Amino acid sequence: MTRQMYQKILVTGGAGFIGGYVVDELVQRGYSVVILDNLSSGSLKYVNPQADFIHGDVRNREDVRKAFLKGIDAVIHIAGQASIKLSFMDPYNDLETNTLGTVNIIQACIEHGIERLLYASSMTIYGTPKVVPTTEDSPIAPVSYYAVTKYAGERYVHIAPNHPGLKKPLNVTSLRMFNVYGARQSLSNPYQGVLAIFIGRVLRNEPIIIHSDGEQSRDFVYVTDVARAWADTLENPDTIGQVMNVGAGKPISVNKLCDLVLNVFGKSRNDFPVQYAPAQPGDIRHSIADITRIQNILNWSPQVDMEEHGIRATVEWARQQSA
Template identity: 40%
Template sequence: MKVLVTGGAGFIGSHIVDLLIENGYEVVIVDNLSTGKKEFINKKAIFYKKDITDEDLCEIFEKEKPDYVIHQAAQIDVQKSIDNPVFDAKVNVLGTVNLLECCRKSGVKKIVYASSAAVYGNPEYLPIDEGHKINPISYYGISKHTPEHYFEVYSQLYGLKYTILRYANVYGIRQDSKGEGGVISIFIDKMLKGERPIIFGDGNQTRDFVYVKDVAKANLLALERGDNEIVNISTGKPTSINALVEMMNKIMNTSLEPIYTEPRKGDIMHSYLDNKKALEILRWEPKYSLEEGLRETIEYYKRERQITL
């Protein structure tokens, strides 16, 4: 079986590629390397440097004839989506439609799509389940949700199966601490340098942190399960930013006090996702506790920076 992974040189995508290859799949990577890195590309995969918005994208499909597609490539920077909504929509909406056309023309059986908790906006209740109202508060949230409708209609018209995975806050090995990096990679970067982490607001805001290797496993399972379903991928547990810093200080054997600054406009105070449907439909549940995931991630960054604490 052959799987084409868009964004397969990126943070989450590269972990998915590694797991697919471990499980005996042939893998084709399509990545424009705008945020992905050559060193993350699995040597056993076939790699094409290509943008999902390119008109000749379908030539790769015609040549490789993948059975499945896992779609991770995206514009993921919330602030960039606000500064440049046209670019955000071009990549996340039109790029996805372009990809769907290639799937249709080449006879792909199924596509697994990385959506986001950003589609829900400010929660009306917690934990947020898949039936929660869609109310994005950023253009990024809109551009991640809009393709979900395309998947449904492509399935109705052409029989293309799909599974939509709405991720909570994914963290772990290979996450970039620059730009719109996740809060955990940003904190690790600072704290390994002996710098105090910066918290926007009072630190009591909560998030649902799910480890990247668990997310990769959900994508693997979704190839054969959860047809035409929308599924949250999360731990189902809220963690405050203050508790996160405390746990990281404990793991690193440091005592760096956070610097508190003004809350950012539009930031949601509390968010965590219900993951019962993932267990029921995908037979998936997270294997890593936050502490286990943090330990593995911190060790990785220590090795990367050749720092011994």
């Protein structure tokens, strides 16, 4: 199972924020890529022109079949309903997209004899961890519907290699991503990442709203580092059967994040309004990845430091968008 065994990769959600970068990384490494995406939150704007794009839905088995008929030999399943808030507002869509959609992908892998499947899992499955930084062996204790449906998808993926109907071995890996950020993340979608939401608010001259006291911490990892982790995982057989955290391994409080964003804009709390609001359901107090496992298996480490480069690069991109 080395890189040479895979040529054509299906990336579900390849028109989305993370998926788009994963597609770019795969194309750059010489793979052929097929994308399956229903454009519910993704955009054609960032779809790599060398990829074969199929407008379709992972909840629809016929759409999934169309993608598998493209002669693919590995699948990176990133499509998903990515918002904690929306999981409470529309639990049926959350369940159907994240869990049933994943079952559809697994069934298609089995039917088509696909040997490699990678899954986009989430740090939210740890809930409010007792120990931070949090290792992959920590208890699973979701506090949102979203985390439940993502974890269900992850477990389906990791049980699938035991399926009695397999024609060939199915080799699976999940990446439990922490807070992924960077250029192309929606600046107007209130259900996406907190950094993009803050940047969008400054650009629109709207007050930054911090939920809870702002001392909750997050582990922000830059999207190109994440894309490299996905491609490295695909190419490394030592990752088979593993779940691996993908994060920067260090915390930033939401208050600090707010100040860093304002600073890049040449502003501060003295001249820009910052308001506090109650915590949101499903919010986690402290979330920091222990990245020892991915460092050991893949020799992967994040290269983009948030304070030195990541926020600045994201703000520069955002400014160009709004210009």
